[in-house]
Amino acid sequence: MPIDIQQVPSPAYVLEQDRLIKNLELIKRVQDEAGVSIILALKGFAMWRVFPLVYQYLSGATASSLYEARLIYEEMGCKAHTYSPAYQPGDFEEIMRYSSHITFNSLTQYQRYARQLEGSGISAGLRVNPEYSKVEVDLYNPAAPGSRLGELSQTLEGGLPGGIEGLHFHTLCESSSFDLEKVLAAFEAKFSRCFAQLKWVNFGGGHLMTRKGYDTTHLIELLKSFRRRYPHLEVILEPGSAIAWETGVLVSTVLDIVENHGIKTAILDVSFTAHMPDTLEMPYRPRITGADTVPQPGKPCYRMGGVSCLAGDYMTEYSFDRELAVGDLIVLEDMIHYTMVKTSMFNGVKHPDICIWHEEEGTLELVRSFTYEDYKGRLS
Numbered sequence: 001m002p003i004d005i006q007q008v009p010s011p012a013y014v015l016e017q018d019r020l021i022k023n024l025e026l027i028k029r030v031q032d033e034a035g036v037s038i039i040l041a042l043k044g045f046a047m048w049r050v051f052p053l054v055y056q057y058l059s060g061a062t063a064s065s066l067y068e069a070r071l072i073y074e075e076m077g078c079k080a081h082t083y084s085p086a087y088q089p090g091d092f093e094e095i096m097r098y099s100s101h102i103t104f105n106s107l108t109q110y111q112r113y114a115r116q117l118e119g120s121g122i123s124a125g126l127r128v129n130p131e132y133s134k135v136e137v138d139l140y141n142p143a144a145p146g147s148r149l150g151e152l153s154q155t156l157e158g159g160l161p162g163g164i165e166g167l168h169f170h171t172l173c174e175s176s177s178f179d180l181e182k183v184l185a186a187f188e189a190k191f192s193r194c195f196a197q198l199k200w201v202n203f204g205g206g207h208l209m210t211r212k213g214y215d216t217t218h219l220i221e222l223l224k225s226f227r228r229r230y231p232h233l234e235v236i237l238e239p240g241s242a243i244a245w246e247t248g249v250l251v252s253t254v255l256d257i258v259e260n261h262g263i264k265t266a267i268l269d270v271s272f273t274a275h276m277p278d279t280l281e282m283p284y285r286p287r288i289t290g291a292d293t294v295p296q297p298g299k300p301c302y303r304m305g306g307v308s309c310l311a312g313d314y315m316t317e318y319s320f321d322r323e324l325a326v327g328d329l330i331v332l333e334d335m336i337h338y339t340m341v342k343t344s345m346f347n348g349v350k351h352p353d354i355c356i357w358h359e360e361e362g363t364l365e366l367v368r369s370f371t372y373e374d375y376k377g378r379l380s
Helices: 017-034 048-055 066-075 092-098 107-117 177-197 216-229 372-377
Strands: 012-016 061-063 080-084 099-104 123-127 164-168 200-202 234-237 248-260 263-268 301-305 314-320 329-333 353-358 363-368
Touching: 012 017, 017 048, 017 216, 017 353, 048 061, 048 066, 048 353, 061 066, 066 080, 066 092, 080 092, 092 099, 092 107, 099 107, 099 164, 107 123, 123 200, 164 177, 177 216, 216 234
Parallel strands: 012 353, 061 080, 080 099, 099 123, 123 164, 164 200, 200 234, 263 301
Antiparallel strands: 012 248, 248 263, 248 329, 301 314, 353 363
C-alpha cells in the first residue's frame, strides 16, 4: 500500500523500501547480464541503515573521503573503492585500512603515496578526463575546460606509472546509455593505449538506469561490447542517483501563508537551502503530490517558502486544486537521493526525521530523529 502520510511526523524523509528493492533488482540484472561490477556511490545515497540490503544486490560501494570509506567498512562490511581530488596526509593510512581500491586524481598525488601502497594489496587507479560530457550545468560537469578532476591524455604520453592498475572517468550526471556510448568513444580514443597494463576500468557514475525510459538493453550490450574488446579488464560502474531514484519523499507542513504584491507563499517547516540544496544549485523544481509544477490559470497558486532566513529559500509558484491552509501537508517527491547526504542545519532549523515505509505491513519505521544536541555537536 502507498505511504500513509498521516503516520509520518513532519518534517521527515520517508524511504519506501519496496521501491528501493525494485531499483536494486533492476541494477543487479544489468550487473549480472553485462558481467560488470556495480557499486553504490555514497555521495548519492548514504542511508547506512539499509546498507546490508543494498549489499545483497550490488558488489560494494565507493567513497570520496575517509568518513565515507569507514562507513562502508563498518556498515556494509566490505572495503571501499575510494577516490578523492586530494588526500590529507594524516588520513591516508586510515583510508588504506578501509579501502580495496584507491584512485588518485593526479600523477603527483599517486607519486606522493605510492610507497605507502607497496605491499598493501590495495589496487591503485588514476582518474582521467576524456574531455567529453553532455552535462550542461557547469557545476556538475567534470569535463568542463579547466576542470580540476582527472589527468588529460597528453600528460600520459609517456605511459602510466608501473603501479597503476586501473583508470577511472566520471563525466555523466543522470545521463542515458547513449551519452555513455559517446563518452566511451572519447575514453578509448584517448586512453586505450594504456589498457594493456590495467586490471580494471571504472566508468564512474551518472548512469540513471532506473529512470523510466532508460534503455537498459542498450546499456547491457554497450558494456558487453566493451568487455569483448578488452576481456582482461574488470568494468566497474558507480551510479549515484539510480539506486534511490524515486524511492521516497520529504513530508512537510504549511506553517504560515504570507502575501506580497499578489504573490502568496506557503511557509513550510523545511528549507530548500538546508534540506534540498540541489533544488537551488542544479537548479530543478521538485514535484509536489497533488500540485501542478507549472502554474495553471484559474487555480490557486503558491510559492513554497523555506523556513530559513535566506531570501532565496523558496520555489516559484505551484498550482493546487484548492486554497492551502496552515497545517496542510506538502509532500515533495523523489527526495531520497542527493538530499539527505547534502543537508545542513543552517539557521539551526529542525532537521527532518528519517523514516522507512514498509509497504507489505503498512507500517512506518522511525529510524532517526534529530535534536538540539545534534546541532550543538557540530559547532563549538
